[in-house]
Amino acid sequence: MPKITILPHAEICPEGAVVEAEPSKSVCENLLDNNILVEHACEMSCACTTCHVIVTEGFDTLEESSDDEEDMLDKAWGLEQRSRLSCQLRNLSNDITIQFPRYTINMVSELHPNKHNLDAEDKKSLSKDDFSVSSSAVSHLVEMMKSNPGSNGIRISLKDSGCSGYAYNLDYVKDEDPNDYHGNFSGVDVYIKDTSLIFLKGTELDFIQEGVNHNLVFKNPNVENECGCGESFTFSNKPFAELK
Numbered sequence: 001m002p003k004i005t006i007l008p009h010a011e012i013c014p015e016g017a018v019v020e021a022e023p024s025k026s027v028c029e030n031l032l033d034n035n036i037l038v039e040h041a042c043e044m045s046c047a048c049t050t051c052h053v054i055v056t057e058g059f060d061t062l063e064e065s066s067d068d069e070e071d072m073l074d075k076a077w078g079l080e081q082r083s084r085l086s087c088q089l090r091n092l093s094n095d096i097t098i099q100f101p102r103y104t105i106n107m108v109s110e111l112h113p114n115k116h117n118l119d120a121e122d123k124k125s126l127s128k129d130d131f132s133v134s135s136s137a138v139s140h141l142v143e144m145m146k147s148n149p150g151s152n153g154i155r156i157s158l159k160d161s162g163c164s165g166y167a168y169n170l171d172y173v174k175d176e177d178p179n180d181y182h183g184n185f186s187g188v189d190v191y192i193k194d195t196s197l198i199f200l201k202g203t204e205l206d207f208i209q210e211g212v213n214h215n216l217v218f219k220n221p222n223v224e225n226e227c228g229c230g231e232s233f234t235f236s237n238k239p240f241a242e243l244k
């Protein structure tokens with residue numbers, strides 16, 4: 001059976017490893033079978049990028065990637081020319097060597113400096129450097145809250161978007177999540193999901209009215225590319241650089 005050599009990764013496989021690959025199973029499954037706990041957030045359905053690996057040896061011996069895999073890889077952090085989604089890699093005919101990228105989106109959320117450096121009380125508070133809300137956005141959020149009596153604030157998070165990467169998600173808060181970061185902006189309570197904060201760092205939430213159109217707008221310095229409709233976006237590597 002072909003062998004998969006896994007180069008050391010501090011979180012996933014600190015010592016590195018060599019495993020025998022069952023060809024009918026994906027590389028992701030083979031790793032999991034050998035207790036190498038590669039992330040696989042979408043349960044291997046080619047709908048996330050958490051199983052991303054870089055094939056440093058044997059790349060040219062692999063079956064070609066599908067269009068779906070290519071589309072999904074475009075959203076992966078640390079994308080390289082030899083990147084593949086391990087859940088889509090099957091039928092190995094030769095030995096390969098793989099390397100995990102330094103970060104996945106899930107790891108980055110764990111690496112946010114506030115999460116480690118602040119104590120339990122401070123950890124929940126948003127600073128001005130983290131996030132701000134313009135006065136016009138505050139007024140709009142107040143109106144939103146009025147139309148949803150019983151809510152305790154607005155919760156902001158990121159979600160995968162099929163269009164071009166990520167999209168913002170706004171919810172009314174009924175029950176607070178103790179892991180969320182919290183700020184009070186002129187009387188409006190705003191909560192940000194802890195794993196989303198790093199991608200929102202430095203953002204101003206604004207409310208813009210142009211003629212009959214009006215929208216909440218996230219002025220997020222970490223966004224690199226937006227799709228044509230403006231609904232979804234990808235991030236620059238800036239948030240990662242600040243962690244190094």
Ligand code: FES
Nearest residue numbers: 040042046051087
């Ligand atoms: S586990 Fe989600 S794409 Fe592989």
